[in-house]
Amino acid sequence: MTPDLDEDHAERMQNGNTMLDSIYESFARWGYPHPIHPTEVHMPIGLVVGAFIFAWTAWLLRRPRLARTAYDCIVLAFIWLFPTVLFGVMDWLHYYAGAMPFPIKMKLILTPVLLILMAAAVFLGRGAGAESSVALVSYSLCFLVVVVLGYFGGELVYTAEEPSHSDEAQAGAELFSTNCASCHPQGRNIMNPDLPLRGSPHLADADRFIAFIRNPKLPDGSVGTMPAFPADRLSDREALELYRYIVQTIENSGRQ
Ligand code: HEC
Structure with a gap:
């Protein structure tokens, strides 16, 4: 060689x-x-x-x-x-x-x-x-x-089990079901159940959320298994729609 x-x-x-x-x-x-x-x-x-x-x-x-x-x-x-x-x-x-x-x-x-x-x-x-x-x-x-x-x-x-949502959230819902729902159904985390999406500190604000999905890390700062979503896969606008959808539907349905 x-x-x-x-x-x-x-x-x-x-x-x-x-x-x-x-x-x-x-x-x-x-x-x-x-x-x-x-x-x-x-x-x-x-x-x-x-x-x-x-x-x-x-x-x-x-x-x-x-x-x-x-x-x-x-x-x-x-x-x-x-x-x-x-x-x-x-x-x-x-x-x-x-x-x-x-x-x-x-x-x-x-x-x-x-x-x-x-x-x-x-x-x-x-x-x-x-x-x-x-x-x-x-x-x-x-x-x-x-x-x-x-x-x-x-x-x-078509992950049918996703929570119901308003029409405005439709775009975000679609982005969620194509990109995230496979690993985070209903805001859970099938690959690492201890780190669910629902209630995550990375949902505190949109900037922090977008920074996280561009470069996902484990809580200790090391690289985990979540795939990164660079801008050519999810634009900033899409990431924002996704963020709104997650905060409005998945997060709220958890707090009821
Ligand atoms: C292939 C499976 C997979 C996909 C797809 C995926 N994730 Fe993750 N996600 C994970 C894993 C595993 C973790 C735990 C951190 C790690 O190992 O990188 C995680 C962690 C997270 C966390 C942080 C949880 C915490 O509090 O530490 C957020 C927020 C998150 N994902 C959002 C998303 C979003 C939004 C999408 C879609 C754009 C997505 N994930 C797509 C597997 C995935």
Whole structure:
């Protein structure tokens, strides 16, 4: 190994996500500052739903041409599953810092199940005719798992349990559910329950709050596990909206 590579390695050990961060920074520079997985996921979901519908129609009406269409859908879904999973893992590391709230645990368990089921479906559906109940069952199982995976994806994106809030707080609420709710549901802290968001001294005023999320620290001043939110991820205006939302809804609901 050359000294150069050694240095490189040491740097990466210090900050494990540098490479990942720079990938997301590039996307943001090209005008795409969002998670990637949610855009990719429509392809396998749509194609598996297609395979399911075509396979059932083929089976019920005995239409070999539709059985073929169902098979083509499942093959393309299987191919697209790989980038979808890859981006899912990348988003998880980047946006959730590898945290493991319940929906993510379920996704991590179900994804390998889906990979195996789809590989089986691609194998079993090959050359299968309209009457093949093996193909039908294997596509239907893929469909079931995709639906459950989609449900947990939805749980992550739309955290339904957040407290109710006024219309003005809507923007802040959205920022909260995209950026913070995964680790701080209802103002708690799933990664470090001793340091909840609700009642935190960093909520004393907006400046202190913004300074904290730009450069989160543990109470003793050392660096913890909360990801930083620099200005290209949350602008000052957004941070302020977020602050107002937290103080108005989460903080107040705790003091009742
Ligand atoms: C990946 C999980 C994660 C995400 C996402 C996250 N946090 Fe945190 N947060 C933590 C952890 C863990 C701590 C404890 C300090 C540490 O380890 O860095 C913390 C601490 C805090 C604290 C200080 C609590 C205290 O009194 O010490 C505040 C305030 C806070 N987070 C606000 C936010 C806001 C606002 C967002 C969204 C913009 C957010 N966090 C997103 C994990 C997260």
